[in-house]
Amino acid sequence: MSGTLFNNVAVIGVGLLGGSLALALKEKKLCGRVTGIGRSQTRLDEAKRMGAIDKATTRLSSGIADADLIVICTPVQHIISVLPDVVRHARAGALITEVGSTKTGIVRTGEAVAARSRAFFVGSHPMAGTEKIGVQYAQPDLFKGANCFVTKTPATNMSAFVRVCDLWRALDMRIVISRPERHDRLVALVSHLPHLVSVALVNAIDGFQEDKNLIKGIIGNGFRDTTRIAHGNAAMWEEISAENTDEIGATHAAFNKALEEIMTAASSDKRKLKTLFEAASNYREFFDE
């Protein structure tokens, strides 16, 4: 993919994701001008200094007024709350997308407000990012080779949908087309549940108040691997947990059942335990190939 896809792009929230997106668009010459919109002038100045954005403003309305592509790169709750304003100030025919890591609530809001306007909304979730926060860690190849969900519902405008797919494909992402609800189920399974389980594992161990230095001396890969992700941006996880409560609840129930089954088999049914271990081993092996 090459050539200009958009004239004026507005990026709302110029942090790691927004900054990387802007850098990639510039580097690949995929658009004319990029305007960065944010709350902090200092961070916007930094983004400009890095060459990620051409213009910077803290005013949403003027920042997006002439954009034919608007990408909202802020936290999930903020995306939902800002969408009505974005749609209101967007020009006719503008394409609006975002990078939220849950989709059902965002897409419901986005499609509802866009339906009453002349702008178009399509949800995205580029599965890229590091633990770093801030535009200073932005890099143009952040998205390269990773997967990007693009949502599709009965209300989705097909031409807008294709253009959003083109955007992420131009950044060398692989597109996964999904209903918002299915996306939320899948990320609950592969991301949210493992994360919350990892945090719970650490807190449970912590609760026994054993000598930390002793524990440090005896831990092996089991503890290290399962709890490696038990940190990170608490605020982001608060938002994700709050937004994806239903799906996380469903995966939590399934997990409790699976663990209970293993514990019961461990104490009373060796053959069953062997079956459960082998099933896990076989399933997990597929992802190492």
Added chain:
Amino acid sequence: MSGTLFNNVAVIGVGLLGGSLALALKEKKLCGRVTGIGRSQTRLDEAKRMGAIDKATTRLSSGIADADLIVICTPVQHIISVLPDVVRHARAGALITEVGSTKTGIVRTGEAVAARSRAFFVGSHPMAGTEKIGVQYAQPDLFKGANCFVTKTPATNMSAFVRVCDLWRALDMRIVISRPERHDRLVALVSHLPHLVSVALVNAIDGFQEDKNLIKGIIGNGFRDTTRIAHGNAAMWEEISAENTDEIGATHAAFNKALEEIMTAASSDKRKLKTLFEAASNYREFFDE
């Protein structure tokens, strides 16, 4: 540490651990002769060919008759069942230890049968090993730098205890002195619970019967890290689970409570969720230093 510690050493079960122990004893010239005792003549021949053992036999009684150190390197349940025979055939003054990964049941049995004999029993748990099984993977530096639990109870003979510590120290291990019950609590926390949780996570995800190729495309470090250990020797884990049921049960209960607390906070108490995430992050960070 240098110089001969023992004249004749008998290793019961010449697999990865037994074979590595024998190789290390030979390489460091810590003993005179090593006799390997096992069920399979083929595997014993392989151990002999590798230079791990000098003599091989499938007969326990003759294999340990003249040993001043006997190390049982078989699975946990077998250790418990063979201990009475080992004590019965051991010469007066012989030192008996083993490498079982649970300690309460083994040490209770070992100390009880040794008390009625002229042999001495001390429990060990060298925290070394890989996922490989079999003497062909044995290596003399397997134990180097790792921790080794040595058990101490009111019934432990102090001279025997010191000699067992000397043995593992001579293999460059760090000694952790512990009551058997405390050992079992600690390994339940840092090893058994994480392992069973990891297996449950995989089985729960498997249960949703989502497209595996799609899941493979969207998984990140969260899923990969938390489920990496969800495989391995089902038979060994069956034994561990069965032997350490009480402690695993206690850690399971604590884990359930911790996960429930996170789920509840996620849906209704942001401040609490933040506290729980931060606690986990702080605790876990200590183990990265």
